[in-house]
Amino acid sequence: MHTVITNLSSLWEVLLAALIFGAGVPTVFAFAVRWWGKSEVVDAEGRIHRNYAPLAGALLCLILIVVVVITGILFTAKAFIAHQFGIHLFGQS
Helix, strand or coil, X not given: CHHHHHHHHHHHHHXXXXXXXXXXXXXXXXXXXXXXXXXXXXXXXXXXXXXXXXXXXXXXXXXXXXXXXXHHHHHHCHHHHHHHHCCCCCCCC
């Protein structure tokens, strides 16, 4: 019974990570694309006006996505980096 409880405990952690990275990052990207599209508005006379609030939100979302991707790559390669270069990331010994 202890094994079942341990497995179920680990299962919710994996499910939470899958929801965050599997659905969360694409959702943030969708917000970035939507806000990027709202950052420029054309008025009736054909002039383009820039809205800086949606542009700032889109850029923040894109920066967040880049940070998450780089962190994921470094986390995946932490043993290789520790072995080859002696740089210990994420507690790799």
